[in-house]
Amino acid sequence: MSDKTPILELQNVDKSFGPIDVLHNISLKVRAGEVLCLLGDNGAGKSTLIKTLAGVHKPTRGTILMDGQPVEFSGPRDAQEKGISTVHQFGGTFPLMSIGRSFFVGVEPTKGWGPFKVYDRKTANEIAVKAVQDFGITRIDDGDRLVGGLSGGERQSLAIARAVHFGARVLILDEPTAALGVKQAAHVLRIVNEAKRRGLAVVFITHQVMHAMAVGDHFAVLIRGAIAADFRRGEKTREEITDLMAGGETMADLEAQIETYMASHEGHPPPPAQ
């Protein structure tokens, strides 16, 4: 598996905004049928990294390779056309639109000719429902339903199914499980597995270690804009990863600190760090 050329690769990428270095010497690879989990606390540079992958930002230094060839994205549209699709939390779905309309927004199927093109509701609904059901969401069977009536997990699944349907090869999922309950999150994780099975390269951004461990093949922990650890499935335990994300300070140490503080301060927890 590791001898396959990665679909998307970053080599020594730096990104700075003026004098501020946000990303520092980032090297990453993601192959077809593989899930790369990007873990990191808030402010670790995850969103800048996503935006660099998705063509919003250009790297200050370093190269991006697709299928082994260096590429430069002129913008998010360009990256999208090259097969990199970013799905934000509820991105690409419109609560007050029907599933069919939402699915095909911007690329509506039409019938008729010349200036009398007519939005083909039936075809749109059929394709949209089928695409979502193929991902195992059988509860969605009516393309006229409003997206706002779906659960968070279903909306996320709809957005992922949409990206895959329109030819994504690399799927960037930005905190897809962050606002979801346990069941809903499991839903989305199943979808991620299905995308992987279909041979997509998935970049899964999260700060929930459990979710990452459920689907990830490869993990990268981001701290202050640099990759602090890079390991494969099974090489580290959940506690080790959580500690890494907290910046090297182990959770056990933190707990001990808090306990001693509370003991000496009449049971009050310590004030938040400045």
Next chain:
Amino acid sequence: MNTTNSLPVSSVPSGGENIRATIGQLSRRPEAGSLLGLIAVFVFFAMIGGSVFLSSAGYASWLNIAAEIGLVALPVGLLMIAGEMDLSIGAIIPAASLTVAIISGHYGLPESVGISAGLGVGLLVGFFNGFIVNRTGVPSLIVTIGSMFGVMGLTLGFTVLIAGSTGVSLVPSPTAKAVLGEFIGGMFQVTIFWWVLFVAGFFYLLHISPVGNWIFALGGDKVSARNAGIPTERLTVGLYMLSGFSAAFVGVSQVFVYQSAQVLAGQSFIFNSIMCVVIGGVLLTGGAGSVVGIVFGTLTFAIVNQGVYFTGIDPNLGSVIIGALLLLAVMMNDRFRLMAMSYAAKKKR
């Protein structure tokens, strides 16, 4: 006994399911609330206003009003669905009227020139609105208030400068009068037919053509819409130009109906058109609405506006009724929107 009983019993739930499904289907149409409102208002005034309200003169009185507001309410509604506002229509209407009246009335140039110039004014202001909204990112409410005052000032200034007064008269030719200013049967303005034509056009644009989907998406989530490849900026400019054009069309036809143009003729249209649109079930923040709803809202507004005169009620109370109606309509439409969202989820259980 058991076998005969079991038949009707088992068929009842399936029948109930069907009825509930149909109601569900209806309730998720955005115009469901406004249709109920329209029926209620019509029945109310038919009972109190009596035979005069139901005579053709009665119909004419509110249909004429509905047609004029309706022509503006349609594009304002589309803009609102797209998440934008347009208040400048209140200034475009008199600006277009006076352009026609000055060019064809004061200077005596051909009416075709005057009409084209009048409509051109609308398109120009619309383009300006759309361009500024895109370029500056200032909320369209503010942008169009600004352009409203600008256009109003320019209209007043130029009219006084050229014609020496704030009103200009025009004697229309028979053809122009027949097309834009005729009273059919002595009471129905020809504008009503133009309105019907516009309704058909807007219905096609919003609900049948793929562009309609873009408008909903633009109002639903602008960033996602742009990411999905929708030309959001061109769409915004296009919608503002459509709104400017429609307002100018009302202004132009008013000249041929009333045979004169006044500087302050369009003010009432600003809030009235917004009210028609909101009563019609368009979501104020964008993303939802329908052309049929806007038509229902316009009719409801016009019936209340004119119906008061057919009753013994003090006409000033008409405004109170409209105010209450607006509040009620928005509350009801919110209710229906929630029902629409949860409808299919309930069907599953």
